[in-house]
Each structure stands twice: as C-alpha cells, then as structure tokens.
Amino acid sequence: MGETSKNYRNFVLVLLTIVYGFNFIDRQIMGILAPFIQKDLGLTNTELGLLIGLAFAVFYTFVAIPIAWLADRYNRVNILSIALATWSGFTALTGLANNFIQIGLARMGVGIGEAGGSPPSHSIISDLFPKEERASALGVYSMGIPLGIMAAYFVTASLMGSSESVDWRRIFIVLGLTGIGLAVIVKLVLREPVRGAMELKKDTVIQKPPFKDSLKILMKIPAWWAMCFGIAFGSFVSYSKSAFQTKYLVTLDPSFDFQTLVIILGIMNGTTYAAGAFFGARLADKWGKKDVRAYGWLPAISIALCLPVGILTWWVPSIEVHLVFATLFLLLIGIYLGPSFAIAQTLAPIHMRAMSTALFFFILNMIALGGGPTFAGWIMDIFKESYNDLESIRFSMTVTSLVFIPSVLSFLLVSKFLPRDWKKAEERNLNLAKE
Numbered sequence: 279m280g281e282t283s284k285n286y287r288n289f290v291l292v293l294l295t296i297v298y299g300f301n302f303i304d305r306q307i308m309g310i311l312a313p314f315i316q317k318d319l320g321l322t323n324t325e326l327g328l329l330i331g332l333a334f335a336v337f338y339t340f341v342a343i344p345i346a347w348l349a350d351r352y353n354r355v356n357i358l359s360i361a362l363a364t365w366s367g368f369t370a371l372t373g374l375a376n377n378f379i380q381i382g383l384a385r386m387g388v389g390i391g392e393a394g395g396s397p398p399s400h401s402i403i404s405d406l407f408p409k410e411e412r413a414s415a416l417g418v419y420s421m422g423i424p425l426g427i428m429a430a431y432f433v434t435a436s437l438m439g440s441s442e443s444v445d446w447r448r449i450f451i452v453l454g455l456t457g458i459g460l461a462v463i464v465k466l467v468l469r470e471p472v473r474g475a476m477e478l479k480k481d482t483v484i485q486k487p488p489f490k491d492s493l494k495i496l497m498k499i500p501a502w503w504a505m506c507f508g509i510a511f512g513s514f515v516s517y518s519k520s521a522f523q524t525k526y527l528v529t530l531d532p533s534f535d536f537q538t539l540v541i542i543l544g545i546m547n548g549t550t551y552a553a554g555a556f557f558g559a560r561l562a563d564k565w566g567k568k569d570v571r572a573y574g575w576l577p578a579i580s581i582a583l584c585l586p587v588g589i590l591t592w593w594v595p596s597i598e599v600h601l602v603f604a605t606l607f608l609l610l611i612g613i614y615l616g617p618s619f620a621i622a623q624t625l626a627p628i629h630m631r632a633m634s635t636a637l638f639f640f641i642l643n644m645i646a647l648g649g650g651p652t653f654a655g656w657i658m659d660i661f662k663e664s665y666n667d668l669e670s671i672r673f674s675m676t677v678t679s680l681v682f683i684p685s686v687l688s689f690l691l692v693s694k695f696l697p698r699d700w701k702k703a704e705e706r707n708l709n710l711a712k713e
Contacts, residue, residue, distance in 0.1 A: 287406040290468060291418055294399045297362055297464060298422025299429060300457050301395050304369045304388055305334070306430040307453065309521045309651075310540060311446040313528050315381070318446070323662070325378055327655025330521045333382045335648030338389035339640040346397035346636030350629055354398035355468045361394025363461035370454025373447040393636075400635040404623045405471040412623060413566070413573070417559020417616030424551030424612060427520070431544025435537050444536070495627055495706075496634060501574070501695040502625045506641040508574075508688030509618045511681050512581050513646035514653075515588060516611050518678045521651035522658070523604075526671045531597050542601060551608040554580075559616025566617075570700050573621055574693030577614035578686050584610045585682040592675045614689070621692070625703045654678045 308315070308330045316326050349357050368387030375381035399419065407415040437452060438444045496502065527539060558576060565572035584607060591603040626634030654674050661670035 290406060291403060291415055293464065293468065294358075294403065295419050295422040295425070297358065297395065297460065298399065298419060299426030300362065300366070300453075300460060301392050302423050302426030303430040303433065303453060304365060304392070304457070306427045306520060307369075307434065307449065308385070310430055310434050310524050310543075311444065311449065312521065313525050314444045314446045316525075319375075319377060319381065321378060323655040323658045324652075325655075327521065327651040327653075327658075329378075329382060329385055331517070331651035331655075332648045334385045334389040335643045336389070337386045338393050338647070339643045340393075341390045342393035342397060342636040342639055343633070345394045346633040349394075349398040349401055350633055353470050354402050355465065355470050357394050358398045358402075358468075359461045359465035361391050361398075362464060363391075363458050364394070365389075365391025366454045366457025366461065367391070368454070369457060370451045373450030373454070396639060397633070397635040400619065400623055402468075402471055409620075409624050410563070410567070413559045413563045413616045413620035416619035416623065417556055417562075420555045420559070420612075420615035420619060421552045423615065424547045424549075424555060424608070427551070428544040428548025431540045431547065435540045435544070438537060438540075493630070493633070496625075496630055496637070499625050499699050499702075501621065501692050501699040502634070502638075504574075504688050504691035504695060505618050505621045506638050507645075508577060508581075508685050508692060509614055509638075510642045510645040511685035511688060512577070512584070512611070512614060513642060514650040514681045514685075515584070515679050517646050517650040518654040518675065519588070519591075519607075522654060522671060522675065526592065526668075526675075527597055527600065529668050529671065530600070534597050539597070546601065546605050546608055550605050551612045554609040554612025555615045556612075558613030559620075561613075562617040562620065570697050571693040573617040574689045574691070574696055577617055578689035578693070580610045580613035581682055581689065582686045585679060585686075588679045588682065589676050592672045592679075621696070625699055627706060650678070650681075 312326055312330070315321065315329075316323075321329070345357060345361070365388045368384050368391060371387065372381060372384040375384055400416065403415050403419055404412060433453060434444075434449060437449045438446075523543070524540075527534070528536070558580065562573055562576050565576065587603055587607050587610065591600055591607055594600045594603060622634050622638045657677055658670050658674040661673045665673065
C-alpha cells in the first residue's frame with residue numbers, strides 16, 4: 279500500500295472518528311444537562327432515565343439493522359452522511375421541546391439517525407485496514423467516544439450562560455446545526471472503498487450467499503455472542519454512570535461551580551478514557567499476535583478492576599475525591615472498546631460486516647443504553663422513598679455496578695471460544711479469496 283493511500287486511509291479514520299464523536303456529543307449532552315432539563319420540564323428520575331436510555335435506544339437499535347443491510351449492499355458514504363444530517367437535525371429540534379412528549383420524540387429521531395453511524399463506518403474501516411491492524415484502527419475510531427464526550431462538556435461550558443440559569447436549548451440547537459455542516463463535508467470528501475479489500479485478491483468478485491445463510495453463520499459464532507454480552511453488561515454500568523454523574527455531583531456539593539465542573543469532566547473523558555481506548559486496542563493487537571485469547575482476557579481484567587473502583591466513586595465525601603476515582607474508572611472502562619470492535623469485524627463474513635456491527639450494537643444498546651439509565655433512574659426513585667436524594671443515587675449506582683460481574687464472565691467465555699472462531703473466520707475468507 280503506497281504512502282498516498284496510507285495518508286488517505288488515516289485521513290478517513292480521523293474523519294470517521296470525528297463523526298463518531300458527534301454521535302456521542304449528541305448522546306452525552308442529555309446527561310450533562312439533565313438537572314436543568316429535568317427542572318425546566320418537570321421530569322421525574324424515571325422519565326429522565328427513559329429519555330437518556332430507552333426512548334433513544336429502542337429506535338437506535340431496531341433501525342440499525344435495516345440500515346446495516348443497506349450498508350452491506352449500497353454506498354456506505356451516502357448512508358453515513360444522510361444519517362449524520364438526520365440525527366443532527368433532531369438534536370437541534372430537541373432544543374425546541376417544551377414537554378416530555380416533545381423531547382421524547384426528538385430523542386427518538388436522534389436515535390433513528392445515529393443508527394446509520396457506526397455500521398457503515400466499521401465496515402469502511404475494515405476495508406481500509408488489515409486484520410492485524412484492525413483493533414488499533416477501530417481503537418482510534420472508538421476514541422470518538424471519549425473525545426465526543428469531552429467536546430460535549432466543553433460545548434456546555436462555553437454555551438451554558440450563567441451557572442444559575444443554563445441555556446440548554448441553545449446548546450442543542452448549535453450542536454445540531456454544526457453536525458449538519460459536517461454531514462456535507464463527509465459526502466464531499468469520502469470515497470467508497472472496495473469491499474473485502476484487505477482479505478481478498480485484487481479484482482476478486484465476492485459471491486454473496488443469501489442473507490439468511492450469512493446471518494446463520496454469524497449467529498453460530500460463540501465468541502461473537504460472548505463479546506456482545508460482555509460489552510453490553512459493561513456499558514450498562516458505564517451509561518448509567520454518565521446519565522446521572524452530573525446530577526450526583528450537583529447534589530453532593532451544590533456550591534461547586536458548575537462551569538468549572540464540566541470543564542474538568544471534559545478533560546478527564548478526553549484524556550483518560552481516550553488513553554484507555556487507545557492503549558487497550560494497541561495492547562490487544564500486540565498481545566493477540568502471541569495469543570488470540572488476549573482479546574477476551576484484556577477486557578475481563580479491566581472490567582473486573584472497574585467493579586470496586588466504580589462503587590467507591592459514589593461513596594466518597596467530596597467532588598475532588600470523586601474525580602480521582604472517576605479518572606481511574608474512565609481509564610479502565612475504555613480498554614474493552616478496541617478488542618470488542620475488532621472481534622465484531624474479524625469474525626463476521628466480509629459481506630456481513632456492517633450487519634455484524636448493527637446486531638452487536640443492537641444487543642449492546644438495548645441492554646446498556648436502553649436498560650442502564652432507565653434501570654438506574656427507576657431504582658433511584660424507589661430508594662428515594664426511604665432516603666434523601668444523595669443516598670438514593672449512591673444506593674442505585676451501587677446496585678447497578680454489580681452488572682459488571684456478568685460482563686467479566688462473558689469476556690472470559692470470549693477467551694475460551696475465540697481461538698477456534700478466529701481460525702474459522704480466516705479459513706472462510708481464504709476460501710472466498712480462491713473463488
């Protein structure tokens with residue numbers, strides 16, 4: 279691969295990472311602004327959890343499957359640019375909502391648009407980077423999560439107005455209009471890559487079996503299933519934390535300057551979470567060359583460490599101590615992203631890569647994004663009947679953190695099944711290349 283093509287694929291990776299970052303800016307902003315949206319619209323904790331979680335996740339996950347079907351057959355750049363414009367438009371409309379129904383409909387629209395983000399992006403990246411570099415490339419792409427979250431905090435800090443009266447509506451409108459502009463750039467500068475370019479010989483024609491046959495192959499890969507549930511249970515806790523962290527900190531110390539707080543949280547997410555995602559992916563590729571089971575072992579170790587750290591984060595006496603533990607938590611929780619994304623792409627048939635991501639995200643987001651904040655908010659309202667606001671958050675997040683246990687067990691199963699499933703995937707691609 280020539281220098282020009284290397285430069286181009288790196289440029290594409292950076293641009294797709296930025297798009298993914300916008301995905302998480304629009305998603306994270308609800309949690310950051312939760313106390314102000316809740317107060318302005320008179321929402322309960324359960325309603326707030328539904329807005330951040332289930333109302334978004336149901337449409338995000340179900341719509342992703344037909345969009346992925348299209349992405350495995352049609353121009354992925356077109357699909358991505360349309361999706362970005364759609365979710366950005368609904369983000370802007372979120373800022374115009376006046377009640378729970380209206381903001382709920384806007385969040386559903388954001389979910390529909392974001393469904394078309396990652397499946398085509400994962401597929402494009404996998405056609406630009408060989409499998410030996412894929413976890414690293416997808417690890418860079420996954421850095422869109424912490425960088426997007428960081429940007430969400432910084433945008434909030436710059437556009438919020440005063441700490442006493444945060445203008446949350448303006449923030450949503452500005453973000454939405456900016457995303458629409460980025461969608462135009464994506465359409466104009468990206469080229470559609472050749473499918474299977476990293477596995478197949480030049481000019482090889484991919485013989486696509488019927489969709490049902492391909493789906494059966496994917497559904498019979500144990501390591502793929504175990505990875506899906508591993509990242510889903512881990513993200514269940516992570517999304518719950520993100521949804522209610524701002525509310526917890528404002529409750530813990532109402533006198534702490536909110537603008538300063540969101541800047542600190544932004545820096546934390548943009549450095550430690552990004553570092554965890556990047557170095558986790560690089561370590562997985564390096565360790566995986568010696569033993570492919572590393573793609574399961576590494577996430578299992580990091581999430582096992584997240585359990586005690588995550589619980590302690592909610593029981594400290596001050597915001598300063600909370601931020602110390604939260605920094606360590608973010609470093610650890612980012613590690614599983616690159617290895618998981620690499621498994622989803624490498625184990626899937628070449629012509630099913632977008633669908634693999636969509637189905638993987640379906641399981642991930644129905645459990646994690648749909649269930650995590652909704653469950654945490656519901657439990658919070660139950661504890662609120664017997665405890666004050668601060669204690670109800672602490673008890674709720676402690677119970678929620680226990681979901682890390684099935685996540686660790688799932689990734690240990692990944693390490694058990696992965697050697698056989700990885701070998702089968704290589705043989706499947708080799709046979710396809712000979713046809």
